[in-house]
Amino acid sequence: MTPASRTKEFFTLIENEELSKVKEENNLVYYSYKGVMFPYIKCISCSSFIGDQRGGNKTRHMKKVCMKGSDNVLPDFTEDITKLCLDTGCSFNFLTSDDFKSFVTGIVKKCRSYVDPDKITFPSAHIIKNKITEEYGNVINDxxxxIRPKILNGEANLVIDFGKYFHDYLSAFIVTIDDENATPKLRIFPFAFKSTTATKTSENKFGLSEKEILSMTLVSDGAKNLEKAANLYFGGCEHFSNERLKCSCHLIQKISERVMDPLKSLRTSFDSNELLLLKECSDCLDKAAHLAHVVHNRKNSLALPRLPHLYVATRWQSAVRCGRDIIQLIPSLVTAADSKVNSLALKLYHEDLATLTTVVSILEKFEPLLLLFEKSSSTIHLFLPKMNALLKHFENLELTSTNESITQVLAKSARIHLTHYLDKSISSIHAAATFLYPKTKRMMKLDKNYRDMAMDTIKTMLNELEPISPTTVSGDDLDYLDDYADPQPVDEIDQYLQDFVSPTELDDPILYWAKNSSRYPNMSRVARKVFSIISSESVCERSFSIVKKIVTSDRSSLKPQTVEKLMIIFFYRHELL
Structure with a gap:
């Protein structure tokens, strides 16, 4: 049998799943065929196939043929092509096409001019899919x-969101603190990217029970999505045993959106003139969004330094960015050669520019917080103090602005809606996280009810733990006498409050509590539970941007189960922090 025909036979048997791997030994892979040892073995180094019989051919290959790169020793592209599929979203059809094979063959021939192209064997779509399934199994096991130990210890949390890309999908991630590399850090693991038309029960692919999944704190963008997930997979919201947090970014978007479009239940807080002013502000921002859209449509006829942001209906802050860009570009737009752009820009410049400038100056106050909380990092301790500071800013602006001015009315609306949404959204976890961050532990600028909420939550969580005694280290030689004294109970909360906090103290609360775990063995365990919660489900939203890269339009016919495999593998290989 020639090396080329041997290679093709080998791949045919592998594709048909007729060969079973028996062992790896001395850089060689041995197989069985229908329960009998297969007469050929595979060299791991060069992927060639050699006869498994006596006569020294294995030794000759390892010492001479393999090292010299003989023309019958060809690379196996299966692993590389599978990796390309997983990392780039190339379709199975493309990776098995003649064009792709010709491209790879050309590269191989340039590197090894003696190679016979007919001897190169490429993996079929079936083999690639099998390799992906194998990799998926490995990823799920990893x-x-x-995550299992973290979930059982209460140190893992679930983040979910829904989105649509050819199908409706639930995107879910597990967030926990990873200690693998000595320095603890927040780690996000893919949990599901599941079609809503698939099974209606929670999956057990990670060896978790439904009760264990439901024990985690859940972060989602609102009650509707939470209810949808609960009904699809868990039989209703009432089964979630832990606290549920609203996504901070979704909340900020909602508040900023309502500044110019008050909730019906809050419209009675405004008089008719104030409502008219808010409507005028909303119309002004709409005009800026329309102008930006026209500019994009006619960009080829315009000589602009850059294009303005476009307003996206589902991303309210995009309207603010759009308005800010129009303000910055207005000198170029009013002199534009395009008559329609010129006309719209001149009208906005003369009638609405002052109002637009005021609107943007008010609404852009939300933007830094949006950027802060959309990070997949530990920021939950900042939510309460940052939002409280923003509320105080608008309260002060309302008091110091000219009566019935646009600035005053916008500040009033921002203050009313911030108060309304925060009263409904601030949780005991937010309060506890603020207390557990050393620089805000006294919560001096916050209402007393938040401090009480934090203390109650911390004490409850401490009572649920099996207590551990703190260890102390001292340089005093007389401390050995303490061994003979009655042990004094240590109140970790009091000690934590009394400790001086240096201005240079660690900003990362996860690192702070890891560093001080011997002094506060019980509170540090509570802190791990709290700081394993992220503020938003932005990681889920990013997953719907990534799916467009992995599942391109020519792969739209992929089964949802295959899409989930591709997405889970991609997210695990490319951490989304």
Whole structure:
């Protein structure tokens, strides 16, 4: 049998799943065929196939043929092509096409001019899919081994969101603190990217029970999505045993959106003139969005330094960015050669520019917080103090602005809607996180009810733990006498409050509590539970941007189960922090 025909036979048997791997030994892979040892073995180094019989051919290959790169020793592209599929979203059809094979063959021939193209064997779509399934199984096992102990210890949390891309999908991630590399850090693991038309029960692919999944704190963008997920997979919201947090970014977007479009239940807080002013502000921002859209449509006839942001209906802050860009570009737009752009820009410049400038100056106050909380990092301790500071800003602006001015009315609306949404959204977890961050532990600028909420939450969580005694280290030689004294109970909360906090103290609360775990063995365990919660489900939203890269339009016919495999593998290989 020639090396080329041997290669093709080998791949045919592998594709038909007729060969079973028996062992790896001395850089060689041995197989069985229908329960009998297969007469050929595979060299791991060069992927060639050699006869498994006596006569020294294995030794000759390892010492001479393999090292010299003989023309019958060809690379196996299966692993590389599978990786390309997983990392780029190339379709199975493309990776098995003649064009792709010709491209790879050309590269191989340039590197090894003696290669016979007919001897190169490419993996079929079936083999690539099998390799992906194998990789998916490995990834699931790795993730399960890492998240199961965390979930059982109450140190993992679930983040979910829904989105549509050819199908309706639930995107879900597990967030926990990873200690693998000595320095603890927040780690996000993919949990599901599941079609809503698939099974209606929670999956057990990670070896978790439904009760264990439901024990986690859940972060979602609102009650509707939470209810949808609960009904699809868990039989209703009432089964979630832990606290549920609203996504901070979604909340900020909603508040800023309502500044110019008050909730019906809050419209009675405004008189008719104030409502008219808010409507005028909303119309002004709409005009800026329309102008930006026209500019994009006619960009080829315009000589602009850059294009303005476009307003996206589902991303309210995009309207603010759009308005800010129009203000900055207005000198170029009013002199534009395009008559329609020129006309719209001149009208906005003379009639609405002052109002637009005021609107943007008010609404852009939300933007830094949006950028802060959309990070997939530990920021939950900042939510309460940052939002409280923003509320105080608008309260002060309302008091110091000219009566019935646009600035005063916008500040009033921002103050009313901030108060309304925060009263409904601030949770005991937010309060506890603020207390557990050393620089805000006294919560001096916050209402007393938040301090009480934090203390009650911390004490409840401490009572649920099996207590551990703190260890102390001292340089005083007389401390050995303490061994003979009655042990004094240590109140970790009091000690924590009394400790001086240096201005240079660690900003990362996860690192702070890891560093001080011996002094506060019980509170540090509570802190791990709290700081394993992220503020928003932005990681889920990013997953719907990534799916467009992995599942391109020519792969739209992929089964939802295959899409989930591709997405879970991609997210695990490319951490989304």
């Amino acid at each position: 993730i399960g081994a890492k």
